[in-house]
Amino acid sequence: MPQPLDYLKETPSQTAGPYVHIGLAPGAAGFSIFRQELGQVIAGPDTKGERIRVEGVVLDGTGAPVKDVLLEVWQADSAGIYPHPEDPRHAECSADFRGWGRIITDFDSGQWMVETVKPGSVMGRNGRRMAPHLNLWIVARGINLGLQTRMYFEDEDNAADPVLNLIEQVDRRQTLLARKLAPGHYRFDIRLQGEGETVFLDV
Amino acid sequence: MKPAEFYQRDRLWHPPALAQDYKTSVPRSPRLALLSLEGSLSEITGPTFGHNDIDPIDNDLIRNYAKTGDPVGERIIVHGRVLDENGRPVPKTLVEIWQANASGRYRHKKDGYLGALDPNFGGCGRTLTDENGYYYFRTVKPGAYPWRNWVNNWRPAHIHVSVFGSAFSQRLITQMYFEGDPLIRQCPIVNTIPDPRAIDQLIAPLDMNAAIPLDCLAYKFDIVLRGRRSTLFENRLEGN
Numbered sequence: 001m002p003q004p005l006d007y008l009k010e011t012p013s014q015t016a017g018p019y020v021h022i023g024l025a026p027g028a029a030g031f032s033i034f035r036q037e038l039g040q041v042i043a044g045p046d047t048k049g050e051r052i053r054v055e056g057v058v059l060d061g062t063g064a065p066v067k068d069v070l071l072e073v074w075q076a077d078s079a080g081i082y083p084h085p086e087d088p089r090h091a092e093c094s095a096d097f098r099g100w101g102r103i104i105t106d107f108d109s110g111q112w113m114v115e116t117v118k119p120g121s122v123m124g125r126n127g128r129r130m131a132p133h134l135n136l137w138i139v140a141r142g143i144n145l146g147l148q149t150r151m152y153f154e155d156e157d158n159a160a161d162p163v164l165n166l167i168e169q170v171d172r173r174q175t176l177l178a179r180k181l182a183p184g185h186y187r188f189d190i191r192l193q194g195e196g197e198t199v200f201l202d203v
Numbered sequence: 204m205k206p207a208e209f210y211q212r213d214r215l216w217h218p219p220a221l222a223q224d225y226k227t228s229v230p231r232s233p234r235l236a237l238l239s240l241e242g243s244l245s246e247i248t249g250p251t252f253g254h255n256d257i258d259p260i261d262n263d264l265i266r267n268y269a270k271t272g273d274p275v276g277e278r279i280i281v282h283g284r285v286l287d288e289n290g291r292p293v294p295k296t297l298v299e300i301w302q303a304n305a306s307g308r309y310r311h312k313k314d315g316y317l318g319a320l321d322p323n324f325g326g327c328g329r330t331l332t333d334e335n336g337y338y339y340f341r342t343v344k345p346g347a348y349p350w351r352n353w354v355n356n357w358r359p360a361h362i363h364v365s366v367f368g369s370a371f372s373q374r375l376i377t378q379m380y381f382e383g384d385p386l387i388r389q390c391p392i393v394n395t396i397p398d399p400r401a402i403d404q405l406i407a408p409l410d411m412n413a414a415i416p417l418d419c420l421a422y423k424f425d426i427v428l429r430g431r432r433s434t435l436f437e438n439r440l441e442g443n
Contacts, residue, residue: 008290009404010213010428011375011428012377015228016363020376022309023365024301026325038256038329072374084248084249087244123244125241192230194234199238203242203371
């Protein structure tokens with residue numbers, strides 16, 4: 001017998017269930033408990049950059065909206081800097097910028113909306129710049145392990161993005177592009193399954 | 204040596220997206236394969252939290268929603284450490300929990316179960332781990348409750364747990380179960396996890412050493428997040 005490898009195993013995931021809002025967004029569950037709810041403001045009033053609004057809906061394999069989903073956003077500021085010590089430029093990150101937020105869908109329609117600033121491009125691996133994108137994490141009843149994806153902008157130059165170019169089926173790349181409805185206003189629908197299924201990532 | 208990417212997630216240890224016996228997963232699971240990425244700055248960073256974000260009472264579910272007195276139910280402490288796969292503590296990370304009350308009823312406008320609401324129990328809490336990755340909560344033990352899957356499915360008593368770690372690719376939500384609960388092995392959500400050893404990892408043992416005599420019992424629940432490689436024989440991620 002060789003020596004045992006002494007790594008621990010990652011705690012296995014379980015679905016967030018239908019009542020995820022109680023813990024992560026109690027206001028949406030219908031009650032007030034904490035002095036402040038986390039994740040409501042990604043970019044504060046003093047954050048630099050173009051203000052944008054993104055709206056969308058998450059659809060299941062039958063095309064029905066998922067009404068109990070919770071999304072989290074993680075993004076760089078308008079200069080492409082993450083407010084995190086691992087970013088070599090983090091000291092220059094815009095003031096008043098958290099980079100992280102929680103999005104709750106409307107319980108009746110499944111529609112969601114988020115306000116933030118448009119991220120700048122971020123340096124990727126091997127010196128290849130990534131086009132501006134939001135990192136998204138999606139949990140809900142029926143989702144056993146949170147789904148990761150990215151949202152890119154159709155009005156940016158995405159041609160050289162190293163992640164989009166990894167998607168073998170070229171037609172599927174557009175599932176990660178937010179449609180521009182008006183200046184500063186985008187639409188991004190996520191399809192969990194079936195026709196037009198969004199590309200999900202193992203990161 | 205600065206840490207680089209995270210270890211690949213073992214997706215045979217986690218539940219698969221599609222688990223037929225958990226019915227809601229059928230229309231909510233992707234049919235196509237995930238696209239695997241090597242870590243970039245977008246994956247190895249994530250939100251950070253500090254003591255300005257939360258209040259000291261936020262980890263005490265017996266008091267953080269009390270209106271007229273203490274909630275009804277079995278008083279317990281839930282405590283443990285957040286570690287990575289290398290066994291290193293994950294300090295200053297946000298741990299959030301939510302749960303039903305002792306009747307199995309959630310304080311959520313969508314929960315119509317006939318188990319009674321408790322006017323003194325909200326059912327959510329949050330805390331930051333200390334420099335050793337340690338966290339603790341005080342709460343009441345949640346009750347089991349029925350759910351519409353098969354006609355007579357009941358969830359075992361559980362507490363939902365959300366953890367951040369230091370990077371967005373460590374983000375994890377799971378559920379903690381209680382040692383000895385006979386509903387655990389019957390539950391289609393528990394059984395989405397294929398390996399019984401992985402299920403055991405979600406079952407918190409009774410911890411008499413942490414119980415407070417004549418006051419409350421305790422359960423210990425350690426949480427393991429993904430670990431990171433060190434940068435051996437290679438260039439670091441660009442920009443690092």
